[in-house]
Amino acid sequence: MLLCWLLFIPFIGGLACWFVSRRNPDSNAARWIALASMALVFLPALSLWFGGDFSLPSHLSASPDWNRELSVPWIQQFGIAFHLGLDGLSLIMVMLASVLGMLAIAASWSSVRSRVGLFHANLLWTLGGVIGIFLAIDLFLYFFFWELMLIPMYFLIALWGHEEYDRGAHMRAAIKFFIYTQTSGLLMLAAILGLVFAYYSETGILTFDYNQLLGAHVSGTFGFVLMLGFFIAFAVKLPSVPFHGWLADTQANSPSSGAADLSGILVKTAAYGLLRFTLPLFPEASAQFAPFAIALGLISIYYGAVMAFAQNDMKRLISYSSISHMGFVMIGLYAGTFLALQGVIVQVVASAISTAALFILAGQLYERMGTRDMRQLGGLFGRLGALPGFALIFVVASLGMPATANFIGEFLILFGAFSVMPWVVVVASGGMILAAVYALYLMHRVYWGTPQGQETIARMRAREYAIMMALVVITLIVGLFPNTVLSVTQGTMNDISHWFAAGVIAASQAS
Amino acid sequence: MNDTWNQVLGALPTIFVAITILAQFLAVTIKRDPRVTHAVTVVGLNLSLLSLIGLVAFAPIAVGPLFEVDPYALFFWAVVLIAGLAGSTFARPYLAGFEDRRDEFYILLVTSVLGAMALIASRHFAGLFIGLELLSIPLYGMIAYTFRTRAALEAAFKYLILSGAASAFLLFGMALLYAASGQLTYHSLSVAAAAGLGTSSDAWLLMGVGMMLVALMFKLSLVPFHIWTPDVYEGAPAPVGAFLATVSKTAVFAVLLRFFVVSPVTDNTWLIFLIGVIAVVSMLVGNLLALRQDNVKRILGYSSIAHIGYLMTAIVAGAPLSIEAVAIYLATYVGTSLGAFGVVALVSSPFSGKDAAHIDHFRGLYYKRPVLAVSMALMMLSLAGIPLTMGFIGKFFILSVAMASGLWWLAGAIIIGSGIALFYYLRVMAVLFMDRPASARELVADAPGLRYGQFIIWLLAALTVLIGIYPSPLIWLASAAGIVIPA
Structure with a gap:
């Protein structure tokens, strides 16, 4: 229940912003609604942070101990479920997203003047997608949110973008951002499907569930290729050299208040993805790949x-x-x-x-x-x-x-x-x-x-x-x-x- | 006797469509009124659609030697009928500005739907040919319907001449197959093939299949048979474009897949590999050529080349999941294309010489017609295959088929193709929300029947999101749509 609350509040808040300002475009109502909905995400997360039990488990488990979990069947033919889970890692990330969300709304309070409702709707939908990424533990659902986040983000940059040096630069930046992330996302989808079918041929169970797929032992070249699919998607988003081409353009052309940067890019979905998916799902391939990844890290630093x-x-x-x-x-x-x-x-x-x-x-x-x-x-x-x-x-x-x-x-x-x-x-x-x-x-x-x-x-x-x-x-x-x-x-x-x-x-x- | 009635039952949906055509003729002879003709069309096609539901319990039924009414046929009949309904509804406001006879359009459209239905259910070369021609010939008339505009006339001639050439290929291919095997049904070809494989007749069979493929690929506008597509899409009136992109593509692809599934003549490694290459090239060429277009209809034309390329993946894979994947992909693609062309048609309504299909005509549409603009944006996202829209479900299935069959190179091509495609879809989408220039074409708000067209668009947009979020019903329908292989 709480997980649904965390996830759906931003989406509902976004719709509310949109409708409110269609009625009355000049009021500050949309800003207050947006702020309130982010606060409504932050406060329960904060109470969980105070009240939750995150002590070290006494034994090592094959799948993570979810603090809260919710699973509803979704596309049964493919074994896809609307499966949310929250542990310490997701909690920290959700809190980060809600804090940055509130700041983004506050920071753009005076600088966004046109289409206020639509702006805040997009902002909240981006944040909703980001929170979805942190809570989804069904790989299909995860990919769903991963892509969902891009659309409002695209609009934020394309419609409220900053154009200081030449006209239309923000449009190009928005398209560049979208193409980079979407294409790498499809690569991840292909890798997800590869993993799912590998698990299917191993066990006869068709599932996208994270907990179960952790038991898939894909190794060798096949595992390495699948791992690369995930890695590239995350490395683009992180970004790491050599996939960094979009970041500076996107940030230079995003709305000048920095709202878009805060809501979508800075919340480090990619670092989370590497931690949650690439390392646990492909430990062996990741270990083989480590020298290359570390080299990329060093190059990125310098x-x-x-x-x-x-x-x-x-x-x-x-x-x-x-x-x-x-x-x-x-x-x-x-x-x-x-x-x-x-x-x-x-x-x-x-x-x-x-x-x-x-x-x-x-x-x-x-x-x-x-x-x-x-x-x-x-x-x-x-x-x-x-x-x-x-x-x-x-x-x-x-x-x-x-x-x-x-x-x-x-x-x-x-x-x-x-x-x-x-x-x-x-x-x-x-x-x-x-x-x-x-x-x-x-x-x-x-x-x-x-x-x-x-x-x-x-x-x-x-x-x-x-x-x-x-x-x-x-x-x-x-x-x-x-x-x-x-x-x-x-x-x-x-x-x-x-x-x-x-x-x-x-x-x-x-x- | 019982068997005859059974066959009539199987043919019932097509009989309803045929009666619709007769009723339209009658209506036109009594009084010319587009309202009446359109109403007859809607009622007739809906009756046919309803009869499909009743038939589900009885399928499969073999109707004569030519047709097989199996769940597969029922599924695609439904798709085609819905597309025909939408196309005719878009035509109402569009033709309101056409200063000539408007009623014949609906007759042509329904005749073409009848051809598509015959094509989908055919299991015999005669059925295939009758269906294909019945589908195509009315289309020439529909494309040239606004015959005073040069582009429409040019498009119709292009389509006519190239279609004629394709039909010749088709007939020659059939003749070769018949000469080599003495058989005309898809299924019996396999028996002959099994007997003749490795002998001299093998090459004839292969050549025959190749010739037929050329013809069908022309209709599907796969590279290198794609040259006509953008011109015809651009020149044809927008509602015809909607019809061409959906009904014609669906029917031809359906029969192609049936042929490949039923007739193992096509089990040839080289042939399959060649189709794979054609698929990859179509994805890349279609998407690359669309990049520099400014006309939305041309963009949709090129993008259709790429989409059919994605679909060919399923044929190359030949996996158990293929039929389901094709059914889902075609259904979602049809819904999306109808929506996109429908918006173009409604923005251009009523017809006044030239369609408002240039990308600038869509600039700032959001501030004039929010519903149309948001629908168009959804359709673009769906064509691009972004989650939350039904286009993603289709792409998901095609990618699944490719990955499950280990076709990495095709999966890679799909990913690259989709990446390129984003550029032009996003361009159209972003334009909708920009500031509207003063020079923009006036939108007419009160063309007769515009409300119905908008209702259809609204319905398609809602469906796009609903299926995008909860695709299970569609998947269930598609998984039931199996092809019956005669024993």
Whole structure:
């Protein structure tokens, strides 16, 4: 029941937004409805987080312990069920999605003026799709939400996109985004079908159920190909080099308030997918693939950092920096130890929060200055009230300063991976230096330097101030008390790390 | 005696359609009124549709040596009848602006439906040929119906001449098969093939099958027989386009699949491989050529090439799931194409010389006709195969068939093709929601019968989402639609 609530509230809220503003296009009703529906998702999730039992199970299980589960037959001919499940991992991700959702609505409060109802409807539907991804444990249902999320996201970029440099750029970006993700999604569908039919020929049961398919032992070349299907779909979405081509374009052209980035892209569905599906379903093939994935991770760290440094557009800089962050995630995932996987979760949350904050700040700055080109900015410290101060906090967060959540994430990943592959960790650590370079460079070019005027530009409004404070608080809480996250996800991560370890052994025996 | 009545029972849906044609003639001789002719059409086709339900309990029934009324035929009869109904309803408001006789259109349409039904149920070459010609000949007239526009006339001539050539191929192929085996039913060919395999007659059989395939592939507009498609789709009046894309494609594909399932003459590795290559090339060429089009009807024409390419996967696989997959894919494709062409037809209604099919005509449609625009967006998503629409269910089945049969290369081609296709579907979809330019063509709100057309569109849009969310009923129907192989 609760799962249905979490899932359907955004969709219903979206419809309500749409209808309300068709009646009365100028009112703020749609914004309030949207905010309320995200709060209605957040509060039950929060109560679960306080009240749920996420302690380590005493025994190792073949399938995850779902905290809540719901299964209704859907397409019986194919063994497809409307099967939702929630464990610590999904809970953290749902909370992240609802927090970012609320922030996205708040951040676009004043900057979206046209077709307000439709905008919020699309925003909520995107979030509904994202939440569906985190709750679905039927592979068909999962794919369903994975694709469903794209359509409203496409409209957000295509209809409310930002066009600063040339007309129609946001249309092209929207189409690029859609084609990248949809095509890779179909690849995943083919892999899902391959897995299902492999399980069918093994056991005679036609099912898309995650719990059962975990028992499918596909190995060898066939398993490797299926694993690649999943991996590529997630690597595109993460994104990892060489599948990153869409990210910077999409983010540079998405609505200037950053609402779309927050709602759809930053909620790291791909990291979740790798954790939930690729590693557990194909432990052996994943272990074989680990060296390549880690190489891609390393390349992403350095490539993202170097590219970030070379950008003039503030949003492009931030999006390349997130490619760099995701390189760490990739390394943590394929190191596969319990500590590294826990680090991945923290890193995903931390990166989402700090990047979201920087995007919102970029949006607020754009509202005041009319540009995001860093060559035309400079010397803003002291002229914008508290805004540069917040920017400083999140810039140092994004370079991994202790006391922020990002530090915990990177530290745990590197610490956890060190026992398995020390040299990779040594190389990856170098990336943190580059992070400091691009992050401080951003700070320097935008906020320091010679001021271009003396007068004070509009200070932060209470709403903007509140958004930023909320983000600061989350970063500090996770940074200072990482157990708030870690204790919730430990059961899931424990399972995954054991499955992966078994895969490593199987792979070494096979070779 | 009993047997005769049984056969009449089997032919009942076609008899209803034939009576409809007679009633239309009578109606026209008494008083020319499109309202009446259209009403007769709707009543007749609906009666035929109802009789299908009654027949379910009695199928399969062999009607003479020529036709086999099995569940498979019933399923596709239903698809064709529904498409005919929708096509005639779109034609009402469209033809309101046509300054000439309008009633004959419905007669041609119903005759063509009758041909499609004969084709679907045929199990004998004579039945195949009669059905195909009865389907095609009225179509020439329908395409050229607005004969004062050059494009329509040109399209009709193109279709006429190339169809004629295809029919010649078909007849020659049949003749070769008959010469080699002495048999004319699909099934008995297999007996002859079993006896003659490996001997000199084998090559004749293969050549005969090849010739027939050329003809059918022409009708299905598979590459390299696709050249006519975009021109004919563009030139034909939009309701005819809807009819051509659905009824004609469905009937021909249905008979092709029946031929492949019933007659093992077609069990030839090379032939199947060749069909696979044609399927892949069709997917790629159709989608690539659609990329640079600005006319929605042309886009739909090229995309139909790709869609039939996807469908051929099922024939290549020859898996137990194939018939079900084809039934589902064709049903969803028909629904979606009807919707897309229907929107074009309604936006162009009433007819005034040229259809409003250019992509700019659809710019900002959402702010004028929200229901039509949202329906069109849904149809585009469905054609692209995005979840939540029934097009996805079709694509899911085709991909399942490919994966279950281990046809990785075909699955890969489907994925690449769908990726390319997104570009042009999304382009059409996004345009609907942009700001409407001042120069846009005025939409007429009160053409007679426009309400019915909009109702059909609304119904198709609802069906698109409903089947997209809960496909079980459709899957159940399709899985029941088995082909009967005569003993």
